[in-house]
Amino acid sequence: MDRHRPALTRRWALLLAVPPLAFLGLFFLWPVANILALGIAPEGQLQLGHVLETWTQPFVLDTVVFTLALALSSTLLTLLLGLPAAWVFARFTFPGKSVARALTVVPFVLPTVVVGSAFLALLGPRSPLNELLTVLFGEAFPQVRLDGSVGAILVAHVFYNIAVIIRLVGGMWAHIDPRTEEAARMLGASPRAAFREVTWPLLRPAVISAASIVFLFTVTSFGVVLLLGGPRDATLEVEIYRQTAILLDLPTAAALTILQMVGVAVLLLASAHAQEGLSVQQRLRGSSETARVPRRGRERVLVGAILAATVVFMFTPLAVLVERSLHAGDGYGLAAYVSLIEGDPRMRLSAAPWRSVVDSLTFAAATTFIAGGLGLLAAVVVGYRRGWLSRGLDALVMLPLGTSAVIVGFGFLVSLDTPPLDLRTSILLIPIAHALIALPFVMRSVVPVIRSIDDRLREAAAVLGASPSRAWREVDGPILARGALVGAGFAFAVSLGEFGATLFIARPDTVTIPVAIFRLLGQPGSANFATAMALAVVLMVLTSAAVLLIERLRGGGPQPF
């Protein structure tokens, strides 16, 4: 039915694809190729021996096992808690649903540093739980401490990624016709059997897709592990950071990078393959047709309990964050916020913390500009064209999402150091790195919108006397603009929260909010801790505002990814 799709000619498609291709080639492929070269040929000569040697070292094996085990258990835990919430959001209507749905995304786009510090506040020595236990049972009572343990990482991972399950699985679930399940019930299937036999097979591709995204995010986890893990808990990502920034062992870091990239590529291919094999053609329903008010009795109790548990789990850490930021001495006050503005030499930041807010907003604006423009071009090519150019560009744009931020930062350091591309000290480096990570979000916000435009709208416009270009302007234009705005919002939020790559490439005097929080947390003293929390609250508010704006603009439209 592509007859009426406006013909984006091959020539135009190639032309439009040039800027995003050039950007990705220069700032992704080239740095990555350099990393590969560094690992395989440290002194200009092929030394596969060193790579293999690195891979077979016991500590690497331990790290790989730890990374995989952590990602796998994080994914399973996230599914365990996320699936019931996805069910509730997909199948039921309740007051405040749209706001609650929007808010579940907030943790997902919050920077790892904020999530990390929220859990530090919640699970650490002075957490409200421990304060309560002390009040009840006295000082001698043993404290509940999860910080510095794998448990803390797991909890933070679930918190961070539960939105992916609610969004992707819940989104699919809402579109599955509930009558197929009812039909099974009428044929003698118990509720459990009806789920197992009908809903689960239809839902499975979405579950696999969401689970592989969670696995991807947790297998490349960096900030959470660095902040919450014990000194010996290291994922590959953290190990790459350690080898590069602390041990200055570039060949080993490069060998680990190759290992990680190969693993991620295999994972992406496997999950794409699994989804293809399992996906089922079905008539999808509008989500408003499939959701209903919970019926009386047990169902209401169950839905209420799941909702309450989800809300408590997702918002307690954020509330604790706010509470910690208000600690001043022995009581409460705004001291931490005051010191954000006034600064303090003990913070060992180059400027007062509020400067980082200005810097972050500037970088976010620049990122939005770069990623918005390039992402829109890429989306037009991918959305309107079929074939190798479309598929290839799509895969290339997505690849940075599957490549760790530290690797991108690392790649910048080793490859952008010779004129005319000596950008190491350039202020542009940060928005460029952020744009790489934001591009997939922008493109994936716009492509589904383009593909969902009903050809008959253009036909109607044509029949009403609009020329093809006029029809495009009148029909596609406004719809595209909305998609682009949503994408731009994502770019803004991604840039505000980006931590790994920024930590790698930020000069001592340019500090984004997440980097400032990280540095503050590294300093001793409760005042610094409170200031870090205050800065995290500022970041949380900024990010939430961006997310809520995205939600409003998107309305009921298609989801990214």
Added chain:
Amino acid sequence: MLLTEGLTAAYDEQVVLHDLDFDVSAGELLCVLGPSGGGKSTLLRVIAGLEEPRAGRVELDGRDLAGVPAHERGVGLMFQDYALFPHRDVAQNVAFGLRMQGHGGADANARVGELLDLVGLPGAENRPVSQLSGGEQQRVALARALAPRPRLLMLDEPMGSLDRALRERLPEELRAIFGELGLSVIYVTHDQDEALSVADRVVVLADGRIVADGTPEELWSRPPDAWTARFLGFRNVAPARLAAGILDTPWGRLPAELAGEDVADGEVTVVLRPAALVATSDGPIRGRVSARRFRGDHVLLLIAVGDAPALHVEAREGELPAVGDEIALSLRRGGAHIIEGGTALESGA
């Protein structure tokens, strides 16, 4: 075999079924006829156990179904757009209910083949459901609903999305199949032709209330009120006054003996059958032809009589008048139907 008493159902505060009492006897094909939004689907869902009634009870073969979950009721339901399982082929769809009963293997396969023969799709076992036409999907849905041998089968708008030719042929086939199996059936539709041609008995449901209940012949010959008459497709329905053997209608005065009923004098509703109105030079109804519509075996004339609503006349023989011609009409014996009581023409949905 099925009995409802005081059945009331509501979504939020909106009541969709008001205090329904009705029954289906064994082997009967009961049509529930009514306009969209009249509560028909809700009635089926309540009987099926997919919705809880707010009040009242449902009894099947003498057993109160309150608290019996949907999968244990032994009731079959064919959904409006069939709700076939998209991830299973035809045979797996049909065998689903058998599998839920614990039957598998060769017996189940044989039964699937039997059912596909019965619904006229022999050999379709391995076809994916996504490649079936609308009519084929309907047949698979029927075979699937029949497979576990339900005591009562309910069909929700089974002809809903089918084309005209199928809609005319399939009701006959369905009747034959149900008759062969001796099934009790509740058949929901909004199409009066379909209901009248397929049912043993018709219940008309409007705004969640039963407004008429009878065999197709009874309803057709004696619609119980003006709304039902109009819903069944009668055109010439109007308030009238009956006094001393004379029926005073908006179109003219007619002798009351032309109607079959024996009705007391007073305000009544009159229904004139279009086929019973014939042109005669001395007829009591005088008007002017305002439109002519060719209908194949007859020509439909719309006659303007003063301020009265246009009178529909089916002309079959003789010379046809042209638009604008003056015409006089008389009514054949039995061509009028008088309903007691004044007309609230806009009542119902």
